[in-house]
Amino acid sequence: MKDIFTSLRRTPYQAFATFFALFLTLFLSLTIFLSLSFLYGMLGFVESRPQVTVYFQNQVTESDIQKIKEQLISSNKVNSVKYVSKQEAFTVYKELNKDNPLLLEMVSPDILPASLEIFAKKPEYLPELADYLQKQTGIDEVNFQKNIVEKLLSLTSVVRKVSIGFFAYFIVTTVIILIAITHFKIALKKDEIELLRLLGASKWYVKKPFVNEAMFLGLCSSIAVYVVFLIIFFLTLPSVESYLAGVKLLSIDFGFYILPIWPFNMIFGIIAFLFVSLFGIIISTIATLLATKKYIR
């Protein structure tokens, strides 16, 4: 640690240049990481809602509805189909309007239609399923979230592609900047390096102080980025909360683990910090290793 601080004190401008190059890259990387996490969370949220809801006319019997349900399941295009009877719809209605007795008085189970809530395997199947349902007899209305899911899907895809592009650009730019800065530092220590090599120091012994300093700066800049992110996050929290008022939980399902994203929680906070700090340390270490490999012979 003493050697790192001595080196930083002796080459402050190179240290600041490294710090700010890393800070910018890490800040944008964290922004991209959080945006993608939120978009995937939103996508999961929308996908968890019934994607197609079909309401039946009053005269349609439960057995007819069950036949349609079976046909949908046998199509292999749906994950699940849930039958909601008139009574169940009334229970939901009562729950939603429990604070409004007037509305409850006006409605009885007979008025509310039975329905099927369908979850498609892929969003692409939604128009096809809606089309099929509309052709059945006794259908009152077919609602499906084609637009929302499609928009979210295309937005996620665009953000992912743009992010990969930006990511690659920032990684390459930062690595080049750090290589140039490390080259300056190596040039400043040319005599010391030559002396060490003549005294029998291994290449790694000579490279180690540069790598240690890079890792330290990578960690420092990632901590700074995270602190700035937390400040911005808590300053904007009220507006974010009002924007996401109807959304109780956003999460990403990895199959083996469901990662909660919203409301902001400790686990997601730790993962975001680990992401930014590991990324910072790895990128600065790689750049330094490349520079030392090229310039320390």
Place this chain on the structure above:
Amino acid sequence: MLDLLRHNNFLYPMIVFDKVSKSYPLGNTALQDVSFEIENNEFVFLVGTSGAGKTTILKLILRDLIPSAGSVVVDDFNVSAHNFRHIESLRKTIGFVFQDFKVLPEKNIYENIAVGLLVMGASKHAIKEKVRDSLEMVGLLEKERVFPIQLSAGELQRVAIARAICGNRKIIVADEPTGNLDPKTTWDIMKIFRKLEGKKTLIIATHNTDIVNSLKKRVLVLKSGRLIKDIRKGGYEL
């Protein structure tokens, strides 16, 4: 007598040059067909005019250069092999002293000497002990916390010698160690080298005839890259 000493392992070749030539891509030849042996703990002067090949020999010993032809063996390491992979181990056996001192200006005297032990992975305690011993030998113990800028040229050269002898290095190579020094300081430095006689293999490249003629040690005389004389207990004239 020499054979008897060799037989009992008191003398064995520490450095062997066998028909060594060194030429550079543009065609100038630094060494031509040079052969000699230097025994363990021997004191040898390398003499010759500028460009005779003295520094090239020292660089070949340090494996800072690779010979174009012939072989160089240093402490049983065949350093002329192109795939030689023990540079660090070889250099840990060699201490060097150059005309330009090669001391680090931002480190104090203690740190400058300790650097040679740090690369060997010595403990803090061992470093402290050995640095003090070396400083005592070169007469700079009271200046261990001083920075190079505060020292004279003679003192800086003594620091370089202290660094070279620190850490049980078997061979000391010195390239014009007194080149920048006045006559009195030159003799002070040579006194330090004489203290090492019989304890280390010493190879000193110089063109200071006074020193060489006074000390009566073995002299290898080089001229235009060729070894023209190998004088035991001799002096020389340029």
